[in-house]
Amino acid sequence: MTVPANRRNVFYQQDKLNSLRLILLSDACHSSSCKLFFSNDPVKIVKAKGQYMYDENGRQYLDCINNVAHVGHCHPDIIKAAHEQNQLLNTNSRYLHDNLVDYAERLSKTLPEKLRIFYFLNSGSEANDLALRLARQYTKHEDVIVLDHAYHGHLTSLIDISPYKFRNLEGQKEWVHVAPVPDTYRGLYREDHEDAVTAYADEVKNTIEQAHKRGRKIAAFFVESLPSVGGQIIPPAGYFQKVAEHVHKAGGVFIADEIQVGFGRVGKHFWAFQLQGEDFIPDIVTMGKPIGNGHPLACVATTKEIAEAFAATGVEYFNTFGGNPVSCAIGLAVLDVIEKEHLQAHATEVGNFLMKILKEQQIKHPIIGDVRGCGLFIGVDLIKDQAERTPATAEAEDLITRLKERYILLSTDGPGRNVLKFKPPMCFNMEDAKFVVETIDEILTDMEKECLSQ
Ligand SMILES: Cc1ncc(COP(=O)(O)O)c(C=O)c1O
Numbered sequence: 001m002t003v004p005a006n007r008r009n010v011f012y013q014q015d016k017l018n019s020l021r022l023i024l025l026s027d028a029c030h031s032s033s034c035k036l037f038f039s040n041d042p043v044k045i046v047k048a049k050g051q052y053m054y055d056e057n058g059r060q061y062l063d064c065i066n067n068v069a070h071v072g073h074c075h076p077d078i079i080k081a082a083h084e085q086n087q088l089l090n091t092n093s094r095y096l097h098d099n100l101v102d103y104a105e106r107l108s109k110t111l112p113e114k115l116r117i118f119y120f121l122n123s124g125s126e127a128n129d130l131a132l133r134l135a136r137q138y139t140k141h142e143d144v145i146v147l148d149h150a151y152h153g154h155l156t157s158l159i160d161i162s163p164y165k166f167r168n169l170e171g172q173k174e175w176v177h178v179a180p181v182p183d184t185y186r187g188l189y190r191e192d193h194e195d196a197v198t199a200y201a202d203e204v205k206n207t208i209e210q211a212h213k214r215g216r217k218i219a220a221f222f223v224e225s226l227p228s229v230g231g232q233i234i235p236p237a238g239y240f241q242k243v244a245e246h247v248h249k250a251g252g253v254f255i256a257d258e259i260q261v262g263f264g265r266v267g268k269h270f271w272a273f274q275l276q277g278e279d280f281i282p283d284i285v286t287m288g289k290p291i292g293n294g295h296p297l298a299c300v301a302t303t304k305e306i307a308e309a310f311a312a313t314g315v316e317y318f319n320t321f322g323g324n325p326v327s328c329a330i331g332l333a334v335l336d337v338i339e340k341e342h343l344q345a346h347a348t349e350v351g352n353f354l355m356k357i358l359k360e361q362q363i364k365h366p367i368i369g370d371v372r373g374c375g376l377f378i379g380v381d382l383i384k385d386q387a388e389r390t391p392a393t394a395e396a397e398d399l400i401t402r403l404k405e406r407y408i409l410l411s412t413d414g415p416g417r418n419v420l421k422f423k424p425p426m427c428f429n430m431e432d433a434k435f436v437v438e439t440i441d442e443i444l445t446d447m448e449k450e451c452l453s454q
Contacts, residue, residue: 015057019044037411038404048073051425051432053409062432064410067423070263070290071337078293081333082326090326093120093319099328106335107301110270112281117307119300120323124259124288125153127298130317131284132157132220134302135253138309141217143175145207145247147182149230149415152222152257161222164229177211177218179204181227182235185370185381186389200235201242208250218252220284225272228260231414232379232421234372240276253306259288259298264338265423267348267375275374293334297327343426347375354378354422354433361437365444367392376428379413380420391416395447402443408436 022044026036036042043061045053050072053061063073071078085099093100104118121127136142144161146152151164159165160173172178180188182200189196208218221243227233244254261272262285269275273282283306288298310317321327338344355373358380362368369383382392382399396418400410413421424432 018056037409038401043404043409050075051428059407061404061407061409062436064408064422064424064428064432064436066409066425067260067265068289068294069425070265070293071334071341071343072425072427073294075293075337077337077340078295078330078333081329082295085326085329088325090324092321093323097325097328099325099332100323103328103331106332107299110335111285111301114281114303115285115301117302117304119302119317119319120327121298121300121319122296122321122327123153123298124257124286125155125158126319126322127259127286127288127300128153128222128255128257129155129157130300131255131257131286131302132161132222134284134300134306134310135220135255137313138306139217139219139251139253141219141251143177143211143216143218143252145177145179145204145211145218145221145252147223147227147230148178148180150222150224150227151229152224175216177207177216179207181230181233182239183227183231183233184236185372186231197236197238197242200239201246204243205246208246212250218247218250220253220255221247222255222257224257224260225275226261226266226374226377228377228421228423229413231381231416231419232372232377234374235276237276240273240280240282244280244282253283255284255286256282257286259286260423261377262287263290263334264344265290265347265375265377265426267344267351270344272374272377291334292327292330295327295330296321297331298322299331338426341427344375347426350428350430350433351375351378353430354437357433357437361441361444364441365448367395367444367447373422376422376424376426378422380422381414382418382420391418393418396420398447399440399443402446403436403439406439406443408439410436 044056046056047054051063053063107118108116119130146161149164151162152158161176163178166172180203184191184196189199193199211218247254256273258271264270266272266275273280283303285301291297291299355371355378358371362371367382368380369389370381372379382396384390384392393416396412400412403410410420413419
């Protein structure tokens, strides 16, 4: 339907009224702790397909951030798998079922041989909480080392190990120790340091020594394989090996949180921890978000020794929904689509292209301080000045607001909320990459002109 020019304003006002009504209703019944994207002018999305989302007026948005819709929003193979299994059976994992065993077997093929025991759960937070329990039971120690600005989930146990959250609450628990982020762009040791890998790993060693002096004992080093909330950081290769050496020596285990970054997102590897080198194997890996393409599913993979120590307590582990036949059918379908559609190779190809054209923008726009990433996990660090690399927080916020006005959904991360984060559905293509970068170029050019005219 074409709306006559003289009626357009009426339609626009009706839209605004509907949105206002929804915001008021939402404010009345949904906790104010739950935040909307673009809260000044939120978007109502009613459907999605692939890498695109559609609002109530049929306007198409390019989704550059939803890593949960890993193989694409509403992928027909995933819907079919869920529907077919739903028609047959959905129950808990106290009965034998092919799906659970098949799924565990398929997942084990993606991981180093040592990680062959699986627990299935419903969310990333559940997975990380269980990882914590496994580590503590196995080591008989309590303490955890985390990286600064990390986020590992919303349960009480995980808020405690998430500096991103606990810094705004009562603070740091005595059993939590914070090590610096191995960020070679704006961290303690930068690209010009002669051996940033050893320097950052020595910080962890130091943290362990300080903890020991206080009579504390380390259960785990808990880390995202690529710190995302921390600012889309790519830890230098070899860092995890050195850290694992220190942590193992202290009797602790290495937990890799792959909840944001696993399942082929980094392109050349299935798991982001593999970027560190073939000689690195974590003791526990946690998975979530992309694993079910939007269906609540999560997993913990660990060694036989750790699982046996956990079972030795005699306390059974039961999870009502974890590992049900529908979830496992969906998990299997996600793995099938990643393979069938060659999404890892696609992530490498499109990711490399996106990095290349973003780096061209870096030469043109001084606000772009750094472009870093791997596959379809990319961060663009916006700065106010080259010398201090001061985060351009307000400018980043302005940029993502203007992108949204042009129907591109992007967001920011990092302690300075100045890092544009790209982690789109894996079907994001070359045309999408070109479109978003051209639009960023136009907006940054406008922002520069506005700045000069002020
Ligand atoms: C790195 C990381 N770990 C764990 C979680 C928690 O996952 P969930 O929200 O599914 O509980 C998140 C969620 O954002 C995350 O980013």
